[in-house]
Amino acid sequence: xxxxxxxxxxxxxxxxxxxxxxxxxxxxxxxxxxxxxxxxxxxxxxxxxxxxxxxxxxxxxxxxxxxxxxxxxxxxxxxxxxxxxxxxxxxxxxxxxxxxxxxxxxxxxxxxxxxxxxxxxxxxxxxxxxxxxxxxxxxxxxxxxxxxxxxxxxxxxxxxxxxxxxxxxxxxxxxxxxxxxxxxxxxxxxxxxxxxxxxxxxxxxxxxxxxxxxxxxxxxxx
Numbered sequence: 001x002x003x004x005x006x007x008x009x010x011x012x013x014x015x016x017x018x019x020x021x022x023x024x025x026x027x028x029x030x031x032x033x034x035x036x037x038x039x040x041x042x043x044x045x046x047x048x049x050x051x052x053x054x055x056x057x058x059x060x061x062x063x064x065x066x067x068x069x070x071x072x073x074x075x076x077x078x079x080x081x082x083x084x085x086x087x088x089x090x091x092x093x094x095x096x097x098x099x100x101x102x103x104x105x106x107x108x109x110x111x112x113x114x115x116x117x118x119x120x121x122x123x124x125x126x127x128x129x130x131x132x133x134x135x136x137x138x139x140x141x142x143x144x145x146x147x148x149x150x151x152x153x154x155x156x157x158x159x160x161x162x163x164x165x166x167x168x169x170x171x172x173x174x175x176x177x178x179x180x181x182x183x184x185x186x187x188x189x190x191x192x193x194x195x196x197x198x199x200x201x202x203x204x205x206x207x208x209x210x211x212x213x214x215x216x217x218x219x220x221x222x
Contacts, residue, residue, distance in 0.1 A: 002029040005097040005124070006090055009033035009065070011049040011057060013146045013165065014101030014127060014180060016190040017139050019061060021126045022099060023195070028124065030099070032064045034086065036079075040072040047149050047187045048215040053200070056220065060196040080115075087119050097122045103182045104129055132180040140167060144193035147204060151186045151214050160186065162204040162216030189218050 005028040009015045022028045035044055035054055042051045051067070058065035068086050070079055090098065098121055102108050109125060116123045127135065146165045151158060156177060163169055165188055170179055177185050192199035205217035 002027060003096040003122075004094055005030050005099050006032040006034055006066070006095050007099045008101065009035045009054075009057070010101065010187070011035065011044050011047050011054055011190065012101075012188040013136075013139055013144060013190050014103065016057075016061075016101075016146075016193055016195055017135070017142075017144060018099055018101040018126045020142070020144075020193070020195045025126070028097060028099065028126075030063065032066055032095075033058055033061070034066040034068060034090075034098075036068045036070055036082075038072045038074075039069040045070070045074075046184075046213075047189060049149060049189050049218060053189065053202070053218060053220065056200055057190070057196075060198060060200060062197060083115055087115065087121060091120055095121055097124050099124045099126060101125075101127055103127055103132060103135070103180055105182060132178055132182060136165075136170065136179045137167070139193075140165075142194055144190060145199070146188040146190045147202070147216070147218060148186045149189045149216050149218050152184055153209070153212075153214050155185050158207070158209070158214040161207050161214045162218075191218075 007019055007030050019030060022030050037051060038045050043049055068082050070082050100112055102125055113123045148160055148163050148165060151161045191202050201221045202218055203221045205219050207216045
């Protein structure tokens with residue numbers, strides 16, 4: 001029997017592709033998405049994606065969306081408390097696994113696994129240690145489309161914010177940038193792909209710098 005699984009949904013390419021991979025798995029059935037949201041601004045932390053867009057993504061993939069609201073600023077203790085409460089809720093709902101789109105950062109994986117210890121819920125990582133250039137090429141070839149909603153200007157020029165992630169854009173990035181942005185070089189918003197029933201009609205709006213990062217405002221067209 002496939003395990004009842006909720007997926008951590010950042011709104012970006014890695015979590016979207018993790019859903020695509022899990023849906024082809026004989027071991028897991030994804031029955032829900034969960035996202036940490038900045039309660040002050042109503043947006044996904046770091047990705048800065050509007051909650052409205054999150055909901056449209058969830059509709060397009062045909063899954064319920066569970067929001068974990070955190071304050072701004074948010075201390076480690078506040079974040080941990082919010083996650084503890086949410087994991088308890090998931091367990092009460094019969095969730096057996098929580099899946100994450102992490103690729104190779106051992107400290108991030110260790111943190112997630114530690115949060116799951118003793119809860120009865122298993123942390124799973126369907127994309128773990130896949131070579132990131134090959135993985136991105138697989139995503140793009142599979143029809144995934146995403147735009148960059150956040151860039152770290154210390155490593156990537158702010159002009160990349162708001163651009164669609166394509167092979168040509170990747171080729172134009174400075175050397176040393178991880179192709180999937182796993183080190184925080186950039187964050188993305190997926191608006192089309194094999195996991196969606198239909199693409200989202202979006203446009204890019206204002207680009208602003210805040211807290212040392214450059215954000216491009218993604219919104220529904222019209």
